[in-house]
Each structure stands twice: as C-alpha cells, then as structure tokens.
Amino acid sequence: MKNTIKYFGILALSIGLLNSCENVDFGDENTNPNQPSKASTAALLTNAMRSLPGHVSEVEGNMWVQYISQITYTEGSRYGTEQWSYDGWYNGALKDIQEVIDLNTEDAASYTNGGSTANQIAVAKILKAYYIQFITDTWGMVPFSEALLGVDNITPAFDSQEAIYTAGFALIDEALASINTSGTLNGDILFSGNMNEWKKFANTLKLTMAMRIADVDAGTAQAKFNEARSGAIASVSENINYPYLTEDTNDNPWQDRFETREDYALSTMFVNHLSSKNDPRLTQYGELPAAGGDYTGIDYGVENPNVNQTNVSFIDSDIIYDGTQKGGVIFTYAQVAFSYAEAAHRGWISDSAEDWYNKGIQASMDQWGVSAENTAAYLGEASVKFDTSKAMEQIATEKWVSLFLQGSEAWAEWRRLDYPQLSPAPDALTGTGIPVRYGYSANTAALNEANYNAAVSAQGADNQDTKLWWDIK
Numbered sequence: 126m127k128n129t130i131k132y133f134g135i136l137a138l139s140i141g142l143l144n145s146c147e148n149v150d151f152g153d154e155n156t157n158p159n160q161p162s163k164a165s166t167a168a169l170l171t172n173a174m175r176s177l178p179g180h181v182s183e184v185e186g187n188m189w190v191q192y193i194s195q196i197t198y199t200e201g202s203r204y205g206t207e208q209w210s211y212d213g214w215y216n217g218a219l220k221d222i223q224e225v226i227d228l229n230t231e232d233a234a235s236y237t238n239g240g241s242t243a244n245q246i247a248v249a250k251i252l253k254a255y256y257i258q259f260i261t262d263t264w265g266m267v268p269f270s271e272a273l274l275g276v277d278n279i280t281p282a283f284d285s286q287e288a289i290y291t292a293g294f295a296l297i298d299e300a301l302a303s304i305n306t307s308g309t310l311n312g313d314i315l316f317s318g319n320m321n322e323w324k325k326f327a328n329t330l331k332l333t334m335a336m337r338i339a340d341v342d343a344g345t346a347q348a349k350f351n352e353a354r355s356g357a358i359a360s361v362s363e364n365i366n367y368p369y370l371t372e373d374t375n376d377n378p379w380q381d382r383f384e385t386r387e388d389y390a391l392s393t394m395f396v397n398h399l400s401s402k403n404d405p406r407l408t409q410y411g412e413l414p415a416a417g418g419d420y421t422g423i424d425y426g427v428e429n430p431n432v433n434q435t436n437v438s439f440i441d442s443d444i445i446y447d448g449t450q451k452g453g454v455i456f457t458y459a460q461v462a463f464s465y466a467e468a469a470h471r472g473w474i475s476d477s478a479e480d481w482y483n484k485g486i487q488a489s490m491d492q493w494g495v496s497a498e499n500t501a502a503y504l505g506e507a508s509v510k511f512d513t514s515k516a517m518e519q520i521a522t523e524k525w526v527s528l529f530l531q532g533s534e535a536w537a538e539w540r541r542l543d544y545p546q547l548s549p550a551p552d553a554l555t556g557t558g559i560p561v562r563y564g565y566s567a568n569t570a571a572l573n574e575a576n577y578n579a580a581v582s583a584q585g586a587d588n589q590d591t592k593l594w595w596d597i598k
Contacts, residue, residue: 166228166239167312169221173252174314175375176218177367180259181453182378184389186532189559190525190539191547192410194392194425196434200554202426207555207589210566211260215272218256223273225249241308244320247300248310251327254293254300258334261289262537264563265593266580268573280573283580286594290338294349297331301356314368326365328356329456333534336464337541339471341595347473350464354474357461361491367453377452379445379530390437396422398545399526402506405499406490410529411438426550444530451493454531459488463524470516479511482520489527518544540596560589561596 187193188202195202225239226249233242260267269289271281284292306320316322331353339346358365369377382389391411399407400420407420414421416435423430423437444451466481468474483504490500503509511519521544528535539547540561549558564587570577577587585591 163235164224164228165312166225166236166245169225169312170239170245170248170252170310171312171314173218173221173225173249176214176256177455178369178378178453179213180256180533181367181455181531183532184382186534186536187530188532190528190532190535191392191394191425192529192532192535193389193395193440194423194430195388196390196423196430196432196437197386197388199426199428199430199552203428203550203552203554204426204556204560204589205554207564208566209264209563210568211264211267211563212566212568214256214260215268219253219273222249222253222256226253239312240310240318241305243303243305244308244310244318244323247304247320248313248323250296250300251323251330254296254327254334255330257289258293258330258337259533261286262337262593263533264565265591266584268576280576282576283583285583287342290334293334294331294345297327297334301327315365322365324356325358325363326456328353329358329365329461332357332461332464333456336467337537338595339467340541340597343471347468347471350468350473354465358456358458359461361458361488364457364492365455366450367455369453371447377445377447379440379452383445387434387439390423390434390439391420392425393422394425394547396420396438402508403503404526405495405503406493406526406529409493409495410441410444412441414438426552428552440530452530457488457492457527457531459485459492459527460524460531460534462488463520463527466520467517470520478516478520479513482511482516482523485520485527486523489523492527517542521545540593541598543598556589558590561592562589564588 185201188195189204193202200206226246228236229239229242229245229249236242236245239245257267257269261269266283266285267289268281269284269292271278274281301324304320304324306324308320310318310320310323313319315326332350335346335348335350335353337346369375373381379389396407396411398404399410411420413419414436416433418436420438421436423432439445441451462481462485465474465476466478466485469476469478469481486504486509487500490503495503509519509523521538521542524538524542525535525545528538539545547559549556565577565580570587581587
C-alpha cells in the first residue's frame with residue numbers, strides 16, 4: 126500500500142512539473158552529435174560488402190573438397206561440427222542490404238549520400254541474391270520471403286530452395302534492368318562505383334546460379350544461363366576478388382589463421398592428383414616443405430596425422446600473407462569457361478565443349494601465373510586431353526582444381542557434379558560421408574520450432590547427410 130501511495134505521489138509531481146515547463150524549449154540538449162539520426166546508406170553498403178570475406182575465404186568448404194587438411198586441430202576436416210548458425214548473415218549483411226532497399230524506397234530524397242537511388246537499390250538486390258544463394262546452398266531451406274521484417278515477424282517461415290532461386294533470379298533481373306551506368310554509387314569497396322562492373326558481377330552470379338540448378342530444372346537453367354552469358358566476365362583480367370588490404374582490420378583471413386599456428390596444409394589427395402598430371406599449378410598453390418624434398422601433402426581427416434610441420438607443404442605464402450592479388454576470389458573467368466564447356470556438352474549452346482574446356486584450363490593457368498610453356502605441356506598430357514566419353518568428369522575435375530581455396534563454390538560444385546570422387550574422412554566425427562549441407566543451429570530449432578519442423582519434414586533429416594534440392598545425383 127505504501128508503494129502504491131508513493132507511486133501516485135511521484136506521478137502527480139511529474140505531471141505538475143511537465144505542466145509548469147510546457148513552454149520551455151530544451152533544443153538539442155538530448156541530441157548526441159556523435160550519433161547521426163539518419164542512416165548512411167553508403168556505410169550500410171560498405172558494411173554489407175565487408176561480410177564477403179566470411180564467405181569467399183571460409184575454411185570448411187576447402188577442407189571438405191580436400192584441398193587442405195589440418196595438422197593439430199583436426200576436428201574441422203573430420204566434420205566435428207554438425208549444427209551451424211546462419212543468424213550472423215541475417216543480422217549483418219542481409220539486414221544492412223534490406224535497410225538500403227527500404228530507405229531508398231520509402232524516402233529516396235533523404236538518402237542520396239549513397240549515390241543514385243536506382244544504383245543503390247540495384248547493388249543491394251545483387252548482393253541480396255548473392256548472399257541468399259550462398260546461404261540456401263549451405264543450409265537448404267531457410268527463411269527468405271518472411272525474413273528481415275524485424276519485430277513484425279520473429280518466426281519466419283522457411284522457403285524452399287526452388288522458391289529462393291526463383292526470387293534470386295528476379296532480384297538480379299530487376300537490378301540489371303534498373304542500373305544507371307552514368308549514375309553514382311558511394312561506399313562501394315568492390316568497384317568504386319563502376320556500375321558496368323556490377324553488371325558483370327550480376328550476370329556472372331546469374332550464370333553460376335543457372336548452372337547450379339541444371340539437373341533439377343534444366344529449362345529454367347538454360348534460359349537464365351543464356352540470358353546471362355553475354356554480360357558475364359569474359360577474361361582473366363576481369364576476375365573479381367575481394368579487395369583485401371595489408372592492414373589488420375581488412376586483411377586476408379588466411380593471414381589471421383596462420384598468425385598463431387600453422388595448421389592448414391595441402392592434403393595428400395590433392396597433391397597426389399596434381400603431381401600425377403604434372404600440373405604446374407601445384408607450385409602456385411603450395412610451397413615445398415621447409416625441411417626440403419618434393420611437395421608433400423598431409424593425410425586428410427585423420428585424428429592424429431603424426432607429421433612434422435617442416436615436412437609438409439602449406440598453402441603458398443603469397444596467398445596467405447598477401448591476399449591482395451591471390452586471395453578472396455569471388456568469380457573467375459576459369460569457372461565461367463568451365464560452365465560454358467558444361468553448357469555446350471548439355472547442348473544449351475552450339476559452341477565446342479572441348480574448346481571451352483581448354484579455355485578454362487588456360488584461364489586458370491593465367492590466373493595463377495603459370496608460363497605458356499608449362500600450360501602447353503599440361504594441355505598435352507594424355508589424361509588431360511578432352512575425351513567426349515568422359516566429358517563431364519573431366520570438366521568437373523578441372524573446375525575443382527581451378528576453384529582452389531574458393532571453398533564455398535568448390536563444395537557446392539562438387540556436390541552437384543560428383544567429381545572428383547572423394548573418400549570421406551577416415552576418422553569422421555559425424556555423419557556417414559562428406560557433409561552435403563550444414564545442420565540448423567539449436568537456437569533455430571528452439572526459437573522457431575513450428576517452421577523448423579515444417580522445413581525438416583519437407584527437406585529431410587536435419588543433419589549433414591541430407592542432400593539439397595539441386596543435388597539429385
């Protein structure tokens with residue numbers, strides 16, 4: 126009772142004070158000059174792009190397609206984690222991207238700090254398509270159509286991969302139709318506002334997405350592929366890399382991983398594959414052992430490799446410690462050329478599959494600085510020469526080699542194409558084979574239970590062995 130009387134007393138006093146001060150102007154007394162009241166869409170775009178290293182230089186995909194293996198802490202190459210959270214992508218890059226779209230849609234005149242309204246929205250849509258493709262290719266069914274609504278919907282439904290791909294293609298097409306190449310774009314750390322470069326990015330993404338669904342929806346895949354072809358990157362000089370710097374705040378993540386320990390070496394399987402074909406890219410991908418001798422990998426996915434670090438080949442130092450030229454690969458002409466080879470083999474285009482296969486190898490060699498003489502020698506290897514009877518195996522295998530350290534893309538293409546044939550980690554901690562998806566996090570299951578259960582019912586068991594929609598072989 127005393128507390129109640131005290132509460133009403135305070136309330137009455139507060140009302141009296143408010144009435145007595147109703148004509149007082151406090152001005153900007155409660156405004157923080159260091160915290161702007163209006164968002165900077167340029168800063169939001171920059172922040173969204175700075176999430177790219179978490180995708181293009183991630184570790185797991187590189188281990189699962191067996192480019193690399195671990196020496197000391199081997200859990201990653203043995204599939205030690207089955208549940209993974211996607212929350213960081215929705216709370217980070219995707220949230221920033223959606224805010225750029227929403228602000229420019231609702232009040233464009235107030236957000237010209239980011240440049241042309243059309244270009245801001247177009248690039249945000251391209252990045253949204255790029256990130257959501259990566260997310261769905263990693264987990265499968267994920268929230269999309271009901272996502273990014275904040276408190277308006279904290280338990281969004283999961284969309285099918287087919288629906289997400291359809292929406293992704295639509296985002297890209299909308300962006301391409303609205304880009305103003307003479308307009309501005311601020312906060313662009315990828316292309317410094319060059320909208321022609323964003324058109325190449327968008328078309329290359331569209332082409333890559335089209336190839337991903339080739340086995341499950343050939344009609345849509347072929348149509349989207351042919352729409353994108355003329356606008357995709359067309360030479361090695363147009364390869365798209367994330368612009369890592371040498372400073373710690375924006376350097377290559379591989380450098381950070383090697384600062385405290387050397388734990389990632391080329392796998393024995395990868396070294397043996399390259400060595401068996403006299404592949405000159407081996408000298409660009411890895412280094413000779415510190416103790417001397419020939420290139421030597423480490424056995425993949427075993428609990429205790431029991432090797433001396435000086436006796437194995439690590440990732441090449443130029444990739445780890447520079448990265449401004451060789452790291453952070455987003456798209457390459459080599460992967461585009463191999464996609465053309467596959468499209469020709471499928472009969473989507475009238476070009477020669479063999480010609481594009483050879484162009485893909487040439488592009489990869491050029492990308493990695495291999496000499497013309499060594500490239501010619503490699504193309505002359507009997508096992509490398511194009512053989513129509515095993516065209517898809519050759520195209521897929523050479524694409525795998527060319528995607529070195531493009532872990533997410535390499536893992537997705539290996540799952541889709543099933544070449545090269547890889548053996549699971551001998552000392553695997555989870556699953557029945559090489560992971561083909563991430564499992565959802567425990568928080569996803571607990572906080573969005575009904576929609577989680579619906580997704581699992583539609584997609585299959587929530588583990589690393591359940592294949593995704595486009596992975597049908």
